[in-house]
Amino acid sequence: MTDQPADDQLRGLVRQALADAGISQAEVARQLGASTKHLSHMLTGRAHLTLTWAEGILGLCGMNLVISVQPDQTRSAA
Template sequence: MTETTAEDQLRGQVRAALHTAGLSQAEVARQLGVSTKHLNMMLTGAATLTLTWAEGILGLAGHAIEITVRPDTQEQAA
């Protein structure tokens, strides 16, 4: 079984938000001043997707990031 990282989950949420908003990667890249290739690399995991970049991308799609910190339930069960 493959474990999904927080970064993978964020990437998936960003891609879904772009899809829902009907935004192309080319349009988002143009508005953010980054190459389409680099944006694609961030969204596929070939380059790091920082919270700052994710926030900018999601803002164009009408979304915001909300971070919740909670105890790790796996650590408590051990």
């Protein structure tokens, strides 16, 4: 696991998915009914990127959002 907070990880994965799919933030904003400013703020951490928004953005990139819950290996080893 990384030291990066989960919300930062999610933002990074969503930004990478947009880049890989070649979809602009303006196009995503238009299709999802958000302002480009608000979308930009969500992707830079100035606004909260909810799982619902992340799922919508990733869907436009041809991806699904999957959440996994696993035991913390560092705690169970103690």
